[in-house]
Amino acid sequence: EPEVTQTPSHQVTQMGQEVILRCVPISNHLYFYWYRQILGQKVEFLVSFYNNEISEKSEIFDDQFSVERPDGSNFTLKIRSTKLEDSAMYFCASTSDGTASSGANVLTFGAGSRLTVL
Amino acid sequence: RKEVEQDPGPFNVPEGATVAFNCTYSNSASQSFFWYRQDCRKEPKLLMSVYSSGNEDGRFTAQLNRASQYISLLIRDSKLSDSATYLCVVGSNYQLIWGAGTKLIIKP
Numbered sequence: 168e169p170e171v172t173q174t175p176s177h178q179v180t181q182m183g184q185e186v187i188l189r190c191v192p193i194s195n196h197l198y199f200y201w202y203r204q205i206l207g208q209k210v211e212f213l214v215s216f217y218n219n220e221i222s223e224k225s226e227i228f229d230d231q232f233s234v235e236r237p238d239g240s241n242f243t244l245k246i247r248s249t250k251l252e253d254s255a256m257y258f259c260a261s262t263s264d265g266t267a268s269s270g271a272n273v274l275t276f277g278a279g280s281r282l283t284v285l
Numbered sequence: 286r287k288e289v290e291q292d293p294g295p296f297n298v299p300e301g302a303t304v305a306f307n308c309t310y311s312n313s314a315s316q317s318f319f320w321y322r323q324d325c326r327k328e329p330k331l332l333m334s335v336y337s338s339g340n341e342d343g344r345f346t347a348q349l350n351r352a353s354q355y356i357s358l359l360i361r362d363s364k365l366s367d368s369a370t371y372l373c374v375v376g377s378n379y380q381l382i383w384g385a386g387t388k389l390i391i392k393p
Contacts, residue, residue, distance in 0.1 A: 208385065209372075209383050209384065209385040209386065210329060210372065210383040211383070212380060212381065212383075223380065256326070258328055258329070273319065273331050273334065274329075274331070274381070276328040276329055276330070277328060278327065278328050279327070279328050281326075
């Protein structure tokens with residue numbers, strides 16, 4: 168079964184450092200998403216990406232965050248200067264066609280990247 | 286009122302029992318509804334979509350009540366492996382809104 172893969176599985180970083188989280192979506196999927204989940208809290212939408220540009224972003228996705236699809240397979244999330252409150256599990260997800268909310272397509276999640284900011 | 290609200294639980298249920306939980310949503314124009322399952326420190330995985338007419342998948346039954354703006358999940362003959370957090374997800378305005386989840390613990 169096709170899967171979304173994420174690396175690293177766990178990253179520990181010092182506050183203020185830049186972090187890049189990588190995702191390889193399912194190959195024929197067109198819509199890509201980043202979500203985060205702070206330990207014990209709910210899944211929160213960060214950003215969606217389609218046709219090489221951001222289609223939507225949440226209030227959480229401020230100037231410290233950026234996304235990129237540099238080579239047609241990887242989809243990356245960069246946090247420029249990490250803060251303690253950025254510690255969370257970051258999930259990448261993708262869908263084949265249409266927005267995830269339409270019901271026609273469901274999200275396939277990667278296993279997540281755990282970010283710990285010290 | 287929260288956009289998507291769930292009882293956090295935990296629901297402690299003996300193996301073999303039937304358990305049900307609800308999820309309420311605030312946006313009456315919501316178009317799509319899902320139940321996801323999340324094991325501890327793992328990614329959410331789709332359990333089932335919820336259709337207007339209700340739908341069943343093995344031991345799991347999902348219902349949608351648009352008038353009262355809630356969806357429900359019923360698990361029959363619960364197994365130890367059903368222990369997880371169940372996330373209600375509602376699609377509105379091209380976004381998915383996630384509930385905080387209901388924790389279910391099945392006890393032998």
